[in-house]
Amino acid sequence: MVGIIGGTIPRMPRPSQTLTPATSTAHDWQSHTPVALWRNVRRLTAPNPGLMTGPGTNSYLVGDVHSGFIVIDPGPPDAQHVQRLWEACTDAQGRGGHITLIACTHSHADHAPAAPLLQALCPQRPPIVGLPSAPTARSGSHFVPDRALQSGEKLQIAGTESHTLHAVFTPGHAANHVCFVLEEDGLLFSGDHILNGSTTVIDPPDGHMGDYLDSLDRLHQHCEALGVQHILPAHGGVIDAPLQAIAQLKAHRLKREAKVAAVMQAQPDGDLDSWLPLAYDDVPPQLWPVARRSLQAHVEHVRGSAGQTRP
Numbered sequence: 001m002v003g004i005i006g007g008t009i010p011r012m013p014r015p016s017q018t019l020t021p022a023t024s025t026a027h028d029w030q031s032h033t034p035v036a037l038w039r040n041v042r043r044l045t046a047p048n049p050g051l052m053t054g055p056g057t058n059s060y061l062v063g064d065v066h067s068g069f070i071v072i073d074p075g076p077p078d079a080q081h082v083q084r085l086w087e088a089c090t091d092a093q094g095r096g097g098h099i100t101l102i103a104c105t106h107s108h109a110d111h112a113p114a115a116p117l118l119q120a121l122c123p124q125r126p127p128i129v130g131l132p133s134a135p136t137a138r139s140g141s142h143f144v145p146d147r148a149l150q151s152g153e154k155l156q157i158a159g160t161e162s163h164t165l166h167a168v169f170t171p172g173h174a175a176n177h178v179c180f181v182l183e184e185d186g187l188l189f190s191g192d193h194i195l196n197g198s199t200t201v202i203d204p205p206d207g208h209m210g211d212y213l214d215s216l217d218r219l220h221q222h223c224e225a226l227g228v229q230h231i232l233p234a235h236g237g238v239i240d241a242p243l244q245a246i247a248q249l250k251a252h253r254l255k256r257e258a259k260v261a262a263v264m265q266a267q268p269d270g271d272l273d274s275w276l277p278l279a280y281d282d283v284p285p286q287l288w289p290v291a292r293r294s295l296q297a298h299v300e301h302v303r304g305s306a307g308q309t310r311p
């Protein structure tokens with residue numbers, strides 16, 4: 001599960017950093033052949049487009065024929081998608097399955113279930129890394145990696161050159177969410193914490209608004225410290241100007257929260273169902289069932305900030 005669709009138009013990386021002209025990759029959601037975004041980064045979008053997944057889940061392939069590849073977010077359990085990921089990760093002789101590591105940003109059903117399927121295709125059984133799902137995870141989002149990451153841990157693969165992923169814990173959208181910074185290229189793989197073209201749903205109790213906002217601050221710090229130039233989300237296109245994008249995202253959340261707080265104050269005896277049409281009057285009603293989850297997260301955060309206990 002990811003978010004509410006509708007919003008910004010994807011912006012693309014500088015042409016000088018891509019193998020293909022930027023204009024050809026702007027809305028190039030390829031599910032058959034990976035799209036080369038950077039010299040050592042490709043995107044293969046799973047064939048699962050929808051209201052909650054946008055154009056589909058972006059699986060990212062980081063590495064080269066010498067180093068092998070890290071697959072980030074292999075996606076839903078789609079056998080064809082898994083096979084294509086395997087085929088795309090070739091060694092110097094053109095053989096597939098040259099996968100060193102499988103990394104999952106979080107446990108949702110459109111991100112992690114393909115991991116064991118992809119691992120099973122590889123005789124060397126590349127380890128699956130990430131964070132185990134918390135007890136609050138919904139059924140269908142349970143996930144146990146082969147190895148749990150440490151915050152700040154660096155995952156490095158190397159051949160003729162190295163590729164280093166820096167793990168940044170980012171609870172909020174999911175309790176076990178982690179983002180990755182590719183240090184050599186200044187890229188942030190943001191999973192569902194930051195999307196392009198949609199707003200991430202915060203679904204309590206596994207989702208938590210306070211954690212989400214804190215994680216945004218943490219990502220801002222890391223983008224500054226590690227010189228991140230672009231964000232590669234799990235749904236939607238590449239985002240430029242990461243610091244501005246994160247600041248805008250936080251401002252958007254705080255604006256919504258202020259609106260929620262005002263509605264709660266105006267109707268102190270109301271409940272989620274009576275507050276929803278007022279707090280999300282700018283969102284189409286067909287999205288309200290999804291928005292209701294984020295409303296609950298805002299309400300809990302407002303009450304927590306006011307020092308009140310939950311009902």
Ligand SMILES: [Zn+2]
Pocket residue numbers: 001002106108173174192
């Ligand atoms: Zn998700």
